[in-house]
Amino acid sequence: MKDSLEEDLYVRSPLVEQQLTKVQQAKGKVTYDALVLDAKLRQSLVTIRSLGRRGMPVAAVEIASLIKQSSHVPTFASRWCHHAYIAPAYEESTHPFVEYLLQLLDDTGVRVLITSSDGTLAVLREHRQELEKRVRLALAQEPALALALNKDQTLQMAEQLGLGVPRGVMIKTVSELAAALREIGLPAVIKPVASWVWGEQHGQRLVCQLVTTADEARLAVEQLTQDGAPVLLQQFLSGKREAVSLLYAHGQMYARFAQWAKRTQPPLGGSSVYRQSIALPEDIGQQAERLVREMALEGYSEVEFRRDSVGKPYLMEVNPRLSASVEVAVRAGVDFPYLLYQWANGDRIERVPGYQVGGWMRYLEGDLLTTAQTFTQRGRPGVTPPAQALLEFCTDFLTPSGYDYLDWQDLRPVWVAVAESIDRLRQRLGKDFSKLS
Ligand SMILES: Nc1ncnc2c1ncn2[C@@H]1O[C@H](COP(=O)(O)OP(=O)(O)O)[C@@H](O)[C@H]1O
Numbered sequence: 001m002k003d004s005l006e007e008d009l010y011v012r013s014p015l016v017e018q019q020l021t022k023v024q025q026a027k028g029k030v031t032y033d034a035l036v037l038d039a040k041l042r043q044s045l046v047t048i049r050s051l052g053r054r055g056m057p058v059a060a061v062e063i064a065s066l067i068k069q070s071s072h073v074p075t076f077a078s079r080w081c082h083h084a085y086i087a088p089a090y091e092e093s094t095h096p097f098v099e100y101l102l103q104l105l106d107d108t109g110v111r112v113l114i115t116s117s118d119g120t121l122a123v124l125r126e127h128r129q130e131l132e133k134r135v136r137l138a139l140a141q142e143p144a145l146a147l148a149l150n151k152d153q154t155l156q157m158a159e160q161l162g163l164g165v166p167r168g169v170m171i172k173t174v175s176e177l178a179a180a181l182r183e184i185g186l187p188a189v190i191k192p193v194a195s196w197v198w199g200e201q202h203g204q205r206l207v208c209q210l211v212t213t214a215d216e217a218r219l220a221v222e223q224l225t226q227d228g229a230p231v232l233l234q235q236f237l238s239g240k241r242e243a244v245s246l247l248y249a250h251g252q253m254y255a256r257f258a259q260w261a262k263r264t265q266p267p268l269g270g271s272s273v274y275r276q277s278i279a280l281p282e283d284i285g286q287q288a289e290r291l292v293r294e295m296a297l298e299g300y301s302e303v304e305f306r307r308d309s310v311g312k313p314y315l316m317e318v319n320p321r322l323s324a325s326v327e328v329a330v331r332a333g334v335d336f337p338y339l340l341y342q343w344a345n346g347d348r349i350e351r352v353p354g355y356q357v358g359g360w361m362r363y364l365e366g367d368l369l370t371t372a373q374t375f376t377q378r379g380r381p382g383v384t385p386p387a388q389a390l391l392e393f394c395t396d397f398l399t400p401s402g403y404d405y406l407d408w409q410d411l412r413p414v415w416v417a418v419a420e421s422i423d424r425l426r427q428r429l430g431k432d433f434s435k436l437s
């Protein structure tokens with residue numbers, strides 16, 4: 001175990017080296033205020049930067065299987081990332097990953113462990129007791145977490161509270177599909193009840209699929225239920241996508257924030273690639289708060305809604321972890337990663353009275369892909385006509401916007417992200433356009 005810790009890849013700037021030496025001299029061993037898992041995710045970079053620029057020593061971890069796919073990890077290149085650790089993958093067996101993490105926590109001192117991916121979250125939940133002997137997890141308590149990670153249960157609770165929820169039917173096998181389609185109609189969305197499932201061979205992240213024909217629906221249900229996990233067949237809603245982010249603890253809301261996504265990747269939704277901070281809409285602001293209180297979901301949560309064609313909001317899901325879009329909140333003045341840290345560490349939590357409305361953030365790689373997909377998915381429900389999409393993609397450069405990864409005080413991650421994006425776009429665009437020919 002020691003060997004693998006010592007051999008791992010690391011990136012340190014001279015400034016970080018100096019700070020680290022001071023920390024080591026003072027404590028006898030390295031102590032991090034936070035260890036940020038899932039380093040490849042955008043929200044992990046945002047977290048490292050938020051905490052790091054406050055002078056807090058922080059380090060990041062990514063699993064080897066993701067590093068293999070592309071060796072570029074923007075978070076590892078941040079001037080504030082004191083150390084970059086590469087842990088064994090957990091998709092096939094969680095044991096080596098958990099061993100590595102426990103050893104790392106024993107060898108260093110870590111106050112708070114922050115995770116943002118559905119997969120890592122699933123692993124941490126399974127080993128919560130052992131971990132909590134060593135570190136504070138920036139996660140809600142288990143009953144609330146279990147509720148939030150099950151979309152069916154979340155929607156049932158929301159319905160009881162009077163929130164709008166999409167008309168939907170739960171399906172366990174493809175034999176139940178025909179009856180469900182008669183009830184819901186087409187187009188529809190096939191949505192996994194849980195985003196992460198442990199199959200017989202390995203764990204995997206499942207994503208929603210838009211279906212327009214019975215054949216497409218059958219294929220999607222076959223694929224998503226192959227590990228025995230149920231799915232929801234939901235009515236398709238075509239309106240605005242809005243999300244409310246909250247920091248809730250001790251019966252109080254410390255921060256509230258809202259954003260809408262003009263474009264998402266994939267076009268159905270998932271990751272918002274062009275988004276804007278907005279004033280808290282009264283309807284979903286109150287609904288999100290009521291739901292989070294009822295769930296007793298402490299810490300950070302992002303409550304996602306989508307409106308129908310006449311503007312009525314419907315609940316999509318509740319994410320009980322930092323979401324990829326969180327930087328738009330941080331730039332608007334709501335530093336959720338820091339608030340999350342304060343809450344997890346048992347510190348006094350700063351109350352955020354308000355934020356700047358109207359700021360745009362753009363994730364250029366995702367935006368390029370989504371624009372390309374308007375050509376390959378032309379004519380499907382909710383997909384902007386390609387010519388309009390291309391025009392908007394270009395003219396949106398005229399609107400002042402922040403760009404994911406770009407921070408003038410911390411430039412190295414953006415170069416790493418560009419190299420990574422070129423690699424990935426070459427593969428993805430090649431795949432998308434080969435479908436056309
Ligand atoms: N019933 C639906 N109608 C229209 N869009 C939907 C529907 N369900 C999901 N979506 C879109 O897909 C995105 C992803 O769905 P979500 O439930 O949030 O699952 P995930 O866990 O993949 O984020 C949503 O943000 C939304 O934009």
Ligand SMILES: [Mg+2]
Nearest residue numbers: 270304316317
């Ligand atoms: Mg979502």
